[in-house]
Amino acid sequence: MGEKTLHSVELSSRFDSASFEDRIYNTWQQHGYFGPRKENKNKPFVVVIPPPNVTGVLHLGHALNNCLQDILIRYHRMSGKQVLWVPGTDHAGIATQAVVERELLKEGMHRNDLGREEFLKRTENFALQHKKIIIHQLQKIGSSCDWERERFTLDKGLSRAVRHVFVRLYKKGLIYKGNYLINWSVANQTALSDDEVIYKKVQGKLYHIRYELVEMTGFLEIATTRPETIFADVALAVHPEDPRYQSYHGLHVHVPLIDRTIPIISDGAVDKEFGTGILKITPGHSMADYEIAQRHTLPLINILHVSGHLNDHVPEAYRDLSVNDARKKITEELMALDLMVKSEDIIHQVGHGERSDDVIEPLLSEQWFVKMRPLAKKAIQALREQKIRFYPRKWESTYLRWLENVRDWCISRQLWWGHRIPVWYDEGQNKIIVSEEDPTENPIYQDKKLHQDTDVLDTWFSSWLWPFSVFGWPDYTDDLARFYPTTTLVTGYDIIFFWVARMVMAGLEFTENVPFKDIYITNLIRDIKGRKMSKSLGNGIDPLYIVEKHGADALRFTLSFLSSQGTDLHLNEDTFSFGSKFVNKLWNASRYILQNLDNCTYIPMASCKLRVVDKWMMHRMHMATSDVIQAMQQYRFNDASYAVYDVFWNEFCDWYLEVSKVSLYGNVPTEKNRAVSLLLVFLERILRFLHPFLPFVTEEIFSKLPAARNSSHLIIADYPQLLDTERFPDDFARFEALKDLVRKVRSTRSELTVPRSKRIVVAITFDKNWQYEPFVKQHEEYIKELIYADTIHYAIPHANDDKVISIAGDGYRLHLFIRHIVDVRKHAERIQKQIVKFQQQYAVTQQKLSLQAFMQRAHPRVVQDMKDRKEELANKLRKNKELLDVLKA
Structure with a gap:
């Protein structure tokens, strides 16, 4: 483009993000910029969103995760890649059903009062409302997802994929049903997998109880935190090398309060240092005891109803008591019989439901399981062959440790909200039918009395298929061929085993390919005191409050600037003033340039005579571009953010803009035209440079540039490239020498408080x-x-x-x-x-x-x-x- 007369452009003196953010986002959507362009045949860059649960609003951890994903997406979109970011939400079986049931309780109702079909309709409406809220929040922080491809873990396509996988694994012998000890959530009335149980330190008591010997006079003293499980005792165990109890091996004791004789066994799993060194074995209510019982062929006794109350396997006086009431009654009776030696305070680890936070009861129950070891072998090999990579590398050990010690996965849940298990029971012939399609609609089974399993599948059973099911698998669709495997997963460390490892297993098992190459594990967000943010502490920060106060760009830039790999983020509300100041600096610098255009002529860069300072700025931009490219390749978001921050604030504003004032305020029109033209060139380049990090403000300023520097929209502009023609190392060194000289004078003036006005x-x-x-x-x-x-x-x-x-x-x-x-x-x-x-x-x-x-x-x-x-x-x-x-x- 040739020379063109310029006119000043007014930007508001007060930066107000709310005046343009929604307008700009709507413009992006209307032009279809978020989806991949069909004409683009370049290498794809694909991300599937870790689907947030439809149970509430996004927190600051979600904001961090999605801001970083969007930075990657925008960077690769501007770099010419065929980009796709698939959005979606997770039905969150346990959590969502619990919320809806709490709402029903407020109305004096139970889900059984509604019936399964009506309850599911109500839950679906709840999920739909919250999906809209979550999508709105993601859009408010600038997430450029392809909303036309939005998915839900309970939609028809995902349901079909889930049924296909269940049947396939069942036929392969990797899914089975069995009566095993599982983790039972009384609050949610469902089984949980081992990974859904978190252990907390709680205050409890250690009770010392006497067990009368059968073959000889006397007692053995045991120590337990759960005296109510006495009724489930099947043995006492001691360590084979404990000299205190070697003479008791093979003898028997009477179980207190119940007419039962049990053996004394020896097992290496007993901790000689805990309590008295004698362990009561209750395999029906302890995972560790269950394993000991398997080794010694001991019977299993279950004393609990699913309601958490004692059942008919205990004496009548204790039946239907809660665990806590039974514990109190038992300790009182043991004391009356002089069988309670003492009780002492103790801090110990107790399993709690990850979502319900109730104490988990180990319980014998018939459930569906997946055999994990055959699947885990492939996932381990994938890491060792570097088919997948973790950033930072330290999380690889977490991944491997879980896979190398993996246990079978309990996948059935006693819920209504979720993927119903595709198994039907033939009451007449005592047979089961495992099918992707409903056999009751098949004429073959017209005369059969069939009923479907009432349980649903664990939420993670649909989530582990997410990277390929969102593209239409098990059908071989165009999207699957074009976009799978995906490129990068951005997620938190706490679901490496819940989700990441399982997705790798599923990808290798069902598509013979890893679902993604790179796995970036985000930082943990803590408050300024170093505490993890939580509702109970009341120290969380609402990301939308930060957006309202400072703007989405300030939120995004602060989070990315602080996201150093492997370290926690320590934040409070004031932290985001950093990003706010940076955005304001960009606004004010742009405003200064745009209001100085009157009576100037734009000269194409090719016609501009470049001075040393211009070449220095160009070379400095080249260096910063190289830094960003390297940082983005390694997911070093903090380094990429610092590179764009440094080149804009410390170089362009502090030096180039200051030097340009000599020409802008001089009396040589041609020099002013040259200076203004180059300022516009560099401003436009800086806007492209900053866009992935600050999408809203850069797009707004870009739209105000004179037509000579502005075309289409910034979101689809090219990212600055590394061109050898923009390298000027000698000129760069010369101007750096000048900068060093100036900096020394400025520093001395500042230290000695000599004001700028004093020449x-x-x-x-x-x-x-x-x-x-x-x-x-x-x-x-x-x-x-x-x-x-x-x-x-x-x-x-x-x-x-x-x-x-x-x-x-x-x-x-x-x-x-x-x-x-x-x-x-x-x-x-x-x-x-x-x-x-x-x-x-x-x-x-x-x-x-x-x-x-x-x-x-x-x-x-x-x-x-x-x-x-x-x-x-x-x-x-x-x-x-x-x-x-x-x-x-």
Whole structure:
């Protein structure tokens, strides 16, 4: 495009993100920018969203996860890739049903009052409402998902995939039904997998109880935290090498309060140090005891109803009591019989439901299971062959540890909301039918009395198929061929075994390919005190509140800037003012440029004569582009964010924009035209550079650029490329030398509180043959403006040593005539005090880092913070000592 007359553009003096964010997002959607372009035949970059549960609103962890995904998506879209981000939500079986049942209770109703069909309709309506809320929230933070491909883990396509997988695994012998000890949630009235149980430290009691010996006089004393399970005892166990009890091997004892005799066995799993070293074996109510019972062929006794009350396998006086009531009654009776030796307070680990937070009861129950070891072998091999990679690498050990110790997966849940198990029972012939289609609709079974299994499948049973089921699998669709396997998964560390490992297993089993190549594990968000954010602590931060207060871009940039791999994010509301300041800086810098266009002519860059400062800026942009490309390849979001921050704020604003003022405010029209044209070139490039991180504000500013620099929309513009024609290493080095000189003067002025309004006299003397002397002299006008000097001399004009403060540089020496306008003595005393303070702080930091106990026990983030603090103090000491030497010279 040739020369063009420019006109100033007004941006509001007050930045207001709410005035354009929704408008811009709607524009993106209306133009269909979020979906992959069919004409694009380049390599695809595909992400499937970790589907949020339809039980509530997004929290800050969701915001972090989705902001990082969107940064990747926008970056690769602008880089020319064929990009797809598939959105969706998870039906969250247990959590969603629990919420709906709580709502029913408020109305004085139970799900049985509605019946299964009506209850499911009500739950579906609830899920639909919350899906809309979640989608709205994702859009508010700028998520550029392809909403036309939105999926739900209970939609028809996913349901078909689930049934297909169940039948396929059943026929292969990898799904079976059996009566085993499972984790039972009384609150939710369903089985849970091992991974859905979290262990918490709780205050309890350790009860010491006497068991009367059968073959000889006397008692053995055991210690237990659960005396109510006495009625389920089938043995006492001691360690085979415990000398205290070797003479009791093979003898028997009477179980207190019940007419039962049980053997004394020996097993290496017994902890000799816990309690009395004797373990009561209740395999019907303890996972560890269950394994011991299997080794010794002991019977299994279940004393609990699914309601959590004692059943008919206990004496009549205890039947239908809750666990806590039974515990109280038993301890009282044992004390009355002089069988209770003592009880003592204890802190111990107790399993709780991950979502319900109720105490989990191990319970014998008939459930459906998946054999995991055959599937796990392939998933382990995939990592070892580097078919998948974790970022950061430390999470690979978590993945491997779970797979190497994997247990069979209990997949049946006693719920109504979920994928119903595709199994029908023939009452007449005592047979089961496992089928993808409903056999009751098949004429073959017309005369049969069939009823479907009432249980549903674990929510994760649909989620582990997510990366390929969203593309229409088990059909071989165009989308499946085009976009699977996906590229990258962004998720949290807490579901590496729940979801990540299972997806890898499913991908290899059903598609013979890994579902994704790269797995980026996001940081854990903590409050400023280091505590994990939670509802109970009330320290969470609503991401939409941050959007309302600071804008979506401020939220996004703060989170990405702080996302250093392997470290936690420590946040409070004030933290987001960092991103807000950055966005405001971009707005104000753009406003300054756009309001200085009147009476200027745009000159194409090819026709502009580039000066050293222009080449320096171009080279600096080239370096930053290289940094971003490398950082994005390694998922180092913090490094990519710092690269764009540094080149815009510290280079473009602090230097290029400042230098350009000499031309903008000068009296040479051609020079002003040249300067304005290049400012527009660099501003447009910076907007493209920043867009993945700050999509809204960059798009809004981009839309205001003169037509000479603006075409279409920024979201589909090209990301800055690495071009050798934009590398100017020699010019870059020359301007860096000038910057170093200016920085030294500015730093000294700042330390000695010389205001900018005070123009000073400076002399510069050069070392012999310093290569940058001609360049410095040539750009005297720039330097004067940057250091706020009236005059620059190249020899000390007179011998007023009492007025001069001299500073040594690399190849030159600066002489600032300011000693007569600053209180040298006062500043020297202040700096000396600072040096003493910094020395003391440095000594404390050094001492802590030298302590072996601190280095071993402290959190890695705390240790790194301490190392960073030490380096910061060392720099402050060095600078203050240099300045003190200058003042004393």
